[in-house]
Amino acid sequence: MAVLTVLIEENIYGRQAVKGQISVKFLGIEAVTKANAENITSAITAGVYKGLASVMLGGKSGVVTRLTADLPHVLLIHCMPHRLELNFKDAASKNPCHTKLDALLTGLYTFYHYSSHNRANLKASFESLGKKPLMPTRATGTCWVSHLLTALDHFLQGYSAIVQHLEQVYP
Known part of the structure; x- marks a missing residue:
């Protein structure tokens, strides 16, 4: 992984x-x-x-x-890559799917980042599935595209553990 x-x-x-x-x-x-x-x-x-x-x-x-x-x-x-990143962010923010994805990733990050109890239970879910724990990360920041990619990568790789934990919290 x-x-x-x-x-x-x-x-x-x-x-x-x-x-x-x-x-x-x-x-x-x-x-x-x-x-x-x-x-x-x-x-x-x-x-x-x-x-x-x-x-x-x-x-x-x-x-x-x-x-x-x-x-x-x-x-x-601004350097050219930063200009490109700002334009990409502006275009993405107008897409309703991006808005929903951003809300999902931000919600997961907040849910686990600010609760040691939720974080510990998510780690237990990863371990029960035989996976290395991969916590949700912040999808925003100065280097917006790389933060989004990291958050999306962690979400996709940890999807089964996240679902397992959330099903225990909200049966």
Whole structure:
């Protein structure tokens, strides 16, 4: 049974204009321990202080605000994969099936994440079926597509144990 692992890294590119000539260079990759504004800013800042530059958008207290406070000359834009992910999320949110799937995955995550009793009983269901426990995960987050894929993977692989447990809870 394969388990999907999400690794978060920021690709850092520098763009500069010298005498009207624009150049873009790949400057490096910085690992991010958790995909939130604080950690992404720290990773990019670490890259910048290693002699790198960065590109990325944020919000009021997001990456843009944090970086431009220290580096006002840096122009921040979304990378193409992130733009694609945002467009995919926007299109998916208009699909009624996606809305139902999101509600299901969020409900399962909440049901097991916030109750140690439910979590323990789900683990027992996995064990009774001879399967390795695979808890429902959050289907939302900064890296939305990878979170959704992980949550869906855990749901599909753990379907029989989840059904068994829920049938015991709600006969």
